[in-house]
Amino acid sequence: MDCMKKEDLRLLPSGTGACPFAAPAARRAEAEVSASRPEKLAKDHEAGEAALAALTAGDAPAFQKALLALKESVVWMGNVNAEVERPSKKAKAEEEPREAPLLAGPSPVSSERDAAEDDEEEDAAEAAAARQQAQENLSKPPKKGIVRYTFRDEGLLGVRLSRDVPPWILEVREGTLSYRKNPRVPVGGVVIAINGYDLSSKENPSAIKALAKRPVVLDVDWPIDIPMPAASSA
Missing domain, CATH: 4.10.810 (Virus Scaffolding Protein; Chain A)
Structure with missing residues (x-):
């Protein structure tokens, strides 16, 4: 560079283009x-x-x-900040067609729940009516040919019943509460009611379970082959 002239230093090299940076x-x-x-x-x-x-x-x-x-028009490409009128949310909502609301019917779950509640109410009503009828039956004296046994003491009742409706007395075990009653609970008798609940027309499992509780009241239809006792209750 010491051998070059100042004029040569001011000249641009060959192949040099214009400055890429624009002037202000x-x-x-x-x-x-x-x-x-x-x-x-x-x-x-x-x-x-x-x-x-x-x-x-x-x-x-x-x-x-x-x-x-x-x-003579020019298509501009790029970021053009031209303001475009946009519809408001309220106007857009008014333009959109409104759908009619769906009429929601009862769901299967709610229907099943309602049916279960109705069944419970019916069962409760039937139970209340049966309880009232049982109390009325106990308030009346037993009919002719019926002996009413009341067991208040704890212990084994000692009777074996059939599966008939109403159930027959198949066995009375010796030394049990039924055996010690006077008159003794007869084998061959028919239990037509327990605690006032009628067993003559339909089975009543809850009444049968009451045999294990005290007190318990049995209305027994006396067998025809055994002489009827004078007392109608024991």
Whole structure:
């Protein structure tokens, strides 16, 4: 470089292009052009709408005029901050068709729950009616041919019943409460009621279970092959 002249140092090497960085004036010009892009877009949009309207109406001269205006139009690509009128959420909601509300029927779960509750209410009503009838039966003296046995003491009752409706007395074990009664509970008798609950027409498992509790009351239809005792209760 010591051998080079100052004039040679000022010359650019061969193949060197222009500076890629624009001067401040060039940047300002580009900014002005960018600022005018929305207006240019609006004018081009109007020209396009005019051309489309003329084409739809079949107006050839107007269409040719609009085409001439569109020849000088420029399609801008990039970030153009043109404001577009957007419908508000309220207007959009008003434009959308409203669907009729669905009429929700009872769900299967709620229907099953309601049916179960109805069954429980019916069972409770039947149980209350049966309890009241049993109390009325106990308040009345036993009918003719019936002996009413009342067991208050704890211990083995000692009777074996059949599965018939009403159940027959198949066995009375020696030394048990039934055996020590006077008159003794007869083998071959028929238990027609327990604690006032009637067993003559239908089976009553809850009444049968009451045999293990105290007190318990048995109405026994006396067998015809054994002499009827004078007492109707024991």
